[in-house]
Amino acid sequence: MACFVIRFDMDDEFMSNNFNTNTKNNDEWLTPPSIIESLGEFDLDPCSPIERPWDTAKNHYCEPDDGLNKYWDGRVWCNPPYGRETFLWLDKLASHGNGIALIFARTETKGFHRQIWEKANAVFFFEGRLKFHYVDGTQGDSANAPSCLVAYGDRNVDALSISGLKGRLIEL
Numbered sequence: 420m421a422c423f424v425i426r427f428d429m430d431d432e433f434m435s436n437n438f439n440t441n442t443k444n445n446d447e448w449l450t451p452p453s454i455i456e457s458l459g460e461f462d463l464d465p466c467s468p469i470e471r472p473w474d475t476a477k478n479h480y481c482e483p484d485d486g487l488n489k490y491w492d493g494r495v496w497c498n499p500p501y502g503r504e505t506f507l508w509l510d511k512l513a514s515h516g517n518g519i520a521l522i523f524a525r526t527e528t529k530g531f532h533r534q535i536w537e538k539a540n541a542v543f544f545f546e547g548r549l550k551f552h553y554v555d556g557t558q559g560d561s562a563n564a565p566s567c568l569v570a571y572g573d574r575n576v577d578a579l580s581i582s583g584l585k586g587r588l589i590e591l
Contacts, residue, residue: 447468447500447554448498448501448551448552448553448559448562449468449471449472449473449498449551449552449553449554449556450475450496450498450521450551450552451549451550451551451552451558452473452552454521454549454568454584455473455475455496457582457583457584458496458519458568458578458579458582459578460476460477460494461475461476461477461493461494461495461496461518461519462476462477462478462492462493462494462495463476463477463478463479463480463491463492463493463494463495463496464476464478464479464480464495464496464497464498465479465480465486465487465489465491465495465497465508465511466480466482466486466487466497466498466499466500466508467479467480467481467486468481468482468554469481469482469483470554471554472552472554472555472556473556475496475498476495476496477493487504487507487508487511491511491512491515491518493517494517494518494574494575495512495515495517495518495519496518496519497509497512497518497519497520497521498520498521498522499520499522501522501523505522505530506528506530506531506533506534508520509522509530509534509535509569510534512569512571513534513538513539513571515571516571516572517571517572517574517575518570518571518572518575519568519569519570519571519575519578519579520568520569520571521566521567521568521569522566522567522569523562523564523565523566523567524542524544524545524564524565524566524567525564535569535591536591538571539569539570539571539591540570540571540572540573540575540576540590540591541569541570541575541576541579541588541589541590541591542567542568542569542570542588542589542591543567543568543569543570543579543582543584543586543587543588543589544565544567544586544587544589545565545566545567545568545584545585545586546585546586546587547585548561548562548564548565548566549561549562549566550562568584576588576590
């Protein structure tokens with residue numbers, strides 16, 4: 420059986436800038452703790468809530484710290500604010516080269532093409548939709564879109580491959 424890969428460039432007018440429609444006007448959703456536990460220890464979470472029911476890394480930057488413009492060191496966990504600035508965080512993570520981001524799998528967007536397909540080492544697509552948590556720790560309903568984990572750096576590809584999470588890992 421033959422396998423064909425068709426590549427074509429789309430004009431910008433056909434590729435959306437929008438990453439997510441936010442139905443509850445909330446961009447502070449916490450990663451389910453089981454995901455963090457399955458990926459191993461992280462040194463930094465640069466976009467963490469000020470008050471959180473569990474740690475996602477050894478060190479945290481919160482909104483007042485302006486984590487996007489701070490120095491990043493070590494292995495980074497990044498569950499960025501979803502919306503217009505998502506890909507600014509991914510650009511910084513790609514430049515840093517050592518970390519994993521949790522984002523919606525909006526594979527058609529310009530940002531996904533530029534920050535993930537062109538720069539990441541791997542993408543893990545979850546089976547089913549995640550249930551994120553509110554900052555008080557209570558679990559929300561299913562997300563309004565599929566999610567994926569984006570790995571920058573070989574160590575993070577390895578962490579995804581042995582995580583035991585349900586889904587499919589695509590090495591780039």
